[in-house]
Amino acid sequence: xxxxxxxxxxxxxxxxxSDSNSVNYTQTLKTTQVLEIDNGYSIKILEINKQSExxxxxFRKDGxxxxxxxxxxxxxxxxKDTNGENVxxxxxxxxxxxxxxxxxISYTIYPAIFLETGKYEGKNNEIDVRINSDNINxxxxxxxxxxxxxxxxxxxxxxxxxxxxxxxxxDFSHFVNDPYDDDLISMxxxxxxxxxxxxxxxxxxxxxxxxxxxxSLPYVSDSxxxxxxxxxxxxFETLYHGGxxxxxxxxxxxxxxxxxxxxxxxxxxxxxxxxxxKGAEALEGSYYNYSGVRYYYLETTNTGWEVGVVPNEYxxxxxxxxxxxxxxxxxxxxxxxxxxxxxxxxxxxxxIAVTNVGSATAEDVVIYTTIESKTENMIWDELRxxxxxxxxxxxxxxxxxxxxxxxxxxxYRVGIWALGANAETEYVYSDWAVA
Numbered sequence: 091x092x093x094x095x096x097x098x099x100x101x102x103x104x105x106x107x108s109d110s111n112s113v114n115y116t117q118t119l120k121t122t123q124v125l126e127i128d129n130g131y132s133i134k135i136l137e138i139n140k141q142s143e144x145x146x147x148x149f150r151k152d153g154x155x156x157x158x159x160x161x162x163x164x165x166x167x168x169x170k171d172t173n174g175e176n177v178x179x180x181x182x183x184x185x186x187x188x189x190x191x192x193x194x195i196s197y198t199i200y201p202a203i204f205l206e207t208g209k210y211e212g213k214n215n216e217i218d219v220r221i222n223s224d225n226i227n228x229x230x231x232x233x234x235x236x237x238x239x240x241x242x243x244x245x246x247x248x249x250x251x252x253x254x255x256x257x258x259x260x261d262f263s264h265f266v267n268d269p270y271d272d273d274l275i276s277m278x279x280x281x282x283x284x285x286x287x288x289x290x291x292x293x294x295x296x297x298x299x300x301x302x303x304x305x306s307l308p309y310v311s312d313s314x315x316x317x318x319x320x321x322x323x324x325x326f327e328t329l330y331h332g333g334x335x336x337x338x339x340x341x342x343x344x345x346x347x348x349x350x351x352x353x354x355x356x357x358x359x360x361x362x363x364x365x366x367x368k369g370a371e372a373l374e375g376s377y378y379n380y381s382g383v384r385y386y387y388l389e390t391t392n393t394g395w396e397v398g399v400v401p402n403e404y405x406x407x408x409x410x411x412x413x414x415x416x417x418x419x420x421x422x423x424x425x426x427x428x429x430x431x432x433x434x435x436x437x438x439x440x441x442i443a444v445t446n447v448g449s450a451t452a453e454d455v456v457i458y459t460t461i462e463s464k465t466e467n468m469i470w471d472e473l474r475x476x477x478x479x480x481x482x483x484x485x486x487x488x489x490x491x492x493x494x495x496x497x498x499x500x501x502y503r504v505g506i507w508a509l510g511a512n513a514e515t516e517y518v519y520s521d522w523a524v525a
Contacts, residue, residue, distance in 0.1 A: 116184060116196045124150075127179050128199050129353050129368075130416040131169070140190040145183055152267070152416045153450070171351035173280060178351045203297055203352070203369045203386070203397065219332075224248070228332060232306035234299045237289055241281040241303075243274060245330050253327050256484060260420055260447035262322065262337070262356055262363075266344045267417040267449040269483055271325045275349045278329075283350075297352055297367070298397075304343040305393045308333040337363045339390035348414055355385045355413040359404045364389050366411060367397060376400045378411045385411060419452035419481070419513040421445070423506055427491075429523070434498050436525035440491040444508050446481035454478040454511040455487070461494050462505045462519070469505075470496040481510075496525045 119125055125133045130152040137146040143163040148155045156172045166182045178199075185194040218229040225247055231240040282303065286296045307328075325345045328334040334342070340356060340363045347354045353368025357378065366378055366385025375398015377386040389395035427440035438461060446452045456478055461470040471494040481487060496502040503522045509515040 114196070114198050116194055118192050118194050120192055125195060125197075127197060129178070129348065129351060129414070131178055131351070133181070133195070135193065138186060138190045138193050140186045140188060143186065145186070145193055173276065173283075173350075203294075203367055203373070226330070228329070230303065230307075230332075232303050234302040235291075239282065239285050239289075239299065239303065241278055241285075243277060243329065245326075250327070250330050253324055253330075256324070257422070257445065257447050258321055259422065262341065262358075263412065263414055264417075264420060264447065264449040265322050265324050265341045266348060266356070266414055268324050268326075268345075269417065269449060271345065272349075274326055274329065275345050279346055279350050297347060297350065300346050300350070301343065301388060301390075301397075302393070304339050304346070304390055305395060307339060307342075309335060309339065309391055336391050340365050343388070343390050344414060353383065353385070353413070355380065355411050357385070357387060358410045358412070359407045362404060364391075364400075366413075369397065374398060376405075378409060380411050380413055383413070385413070417449035419446050419450050419483075419510060420448035421452060421455070421481075421508045421510065421513050421516040422447045423508050423516050423518045425504070425506055425518065427504065429525070431498060431525065435495045436498060436502075437492070438494045438496070438504060440494070440504065442489045442491060442506060443486055444481070444489070445486040446483055446513075448513070449483060450512070451483065452481040452510040452513045455481050455513070456509055457489055458507040459489075459491050459494065460505045460507070461496050462503050464501050464522070470494075470500065470502055498525050500525050 117125055119135050121135050121138055123135050125135075127133065132150045132153070134148040134150060135145060136148055136158065139145065144160050146158065146160050149157045149159065149169060151172050161167060161181070161183050163183045163186060166180055168177045169179050169181060170177055179197055181195060181197040183193060184196045187193065220227040225244050227242065227244045229240055229242045231238060233239070279300070282300055283296055286299050291299065322341060323331070323334050323338045325342045328338045328342045344354045344356060344365050347367065355366035355378070357364045357366045365388050367388055369377065369384055369386040371384065373386055375386055375396070377384040377398060386398045387400050388397050389399065389401055422445045423442065425440055425442040427438055430437050430439065440459065442457060442459065444455065444457060457475045458472065460472045463470055473491055473494060475489060479487060501522055501524055504520040505517065506519070507515055507517050
């Protein structure tokens with residue numbers, strides 16, 4: 091576990107340019123309450139102690155604890171990312187209620203980027219490949235500010251084969267936050283961070299070096315105007331192939347920056363995708379305002395694109411901006427079946443497959459199967475799964491339902507509801523039929 095919190099007693103936090111670029115908040119919390127900070131980071135209040143003038147908290151990323159700490163009243167703390175590298179926000183205990191029931195937490199969120207950089211026409215990524223029967227080793231080389239960087243990773247070919255079988259019909263955010271890519275993404279960001287420090291670059295420039303890395307990768311499409319191919323790749327696959335189209339490179343860059351704690355959004359135009367990077371108001375360039383946050387556009391499909399520059403062909407097009415949420419489950423339901431009758435009643439026999447195509451475990455999944463009537467608020471028959479179950483990412487559970495009935499001659503259709511304690515309800519249904 092990294093030591094990821096540094097205590098500071100002065101008004102300005104080390105490693106950041108100025109408090110003028112920050113956003114400040116205060117919130118009152120009870121014990122066990124969770125305070126959502128930004129970009130998947132949160133704090134859970136574990137204990138409040140008025141007599142000792144301190145509290146104990148759990149520091150979390152995407153719902154997973156990565157550190158705990160006792161915080162003292164009226165002291166300010168830097169909170170770093172899960173790798174103990176970048177300062178994401180600062181917090182202080184502003185007030186503890188006399189009954190130790192509530193605490194006021196003041197916190198400051200810092201923009202992800204605030205530097206003005208020149209336009210670096212880096213050369214395309216050179217990739218050395220070594221192949222044997224079990225794995226492929228790739229070394230990526232690129233330039234930033236006329237300085238050469240390189241990272242290396244060994245890919246297991248069997249793992250790639252498993253990726254190729256995964257379902258593509260899922261929200262783009264699940265590709266970015268795919269849990270099976272976590273080790274690879276963290277390894278890449280740690281290598282780049284270490285190299286940047288060795289070469290004398292500041293913390294503030296590291297995200298730009300990461301951007302240059304992704305922009306330098308070769309692409310499936312030849313120009314920035316080419317659309318994506320409706321087959322989004324997971325970051326593992328894009329790195330394995332050594333490149334991809336606009337959606338693949340956008341997903342990869344978003345994943346790398348998100349892992350490093352930077353605020354990021356996916357920006358989608360008709361037939362094209364880039365990303366938005368959370369930045370300070372002092373930055374110049376084009377940005378999208380989402381709930382009061384500025385996401386500066388970044389093109390990922392070639393070298394030399396600066397933050398805040400939108401390609402000419404997309405300047406006047408409407409963009410959909412989706413800030414990355416923390417990982418969450420997404421249920422997909424597929425079913426098949428047949429009907430059988432005896433002249434009086436028709437019975438439906440069904441096979442139902444529920445898959446979690448999200449980026450987090452679906453908890454307490456329940457399946458309701460109904461035989462619906464055209465009469466409002468009326469059903470002919472229904473069945474609920476006997477037990478609730480959890481579904482890991484990409485896990486599928488298959489249910490067999492037999493003997494749901496409807497009177498002969500009546501109109502009906504099959505309706506299936508899948509829901510979980512932390513998952514949105516998925517509802518699918520058949521065409522109408524007559525028993």
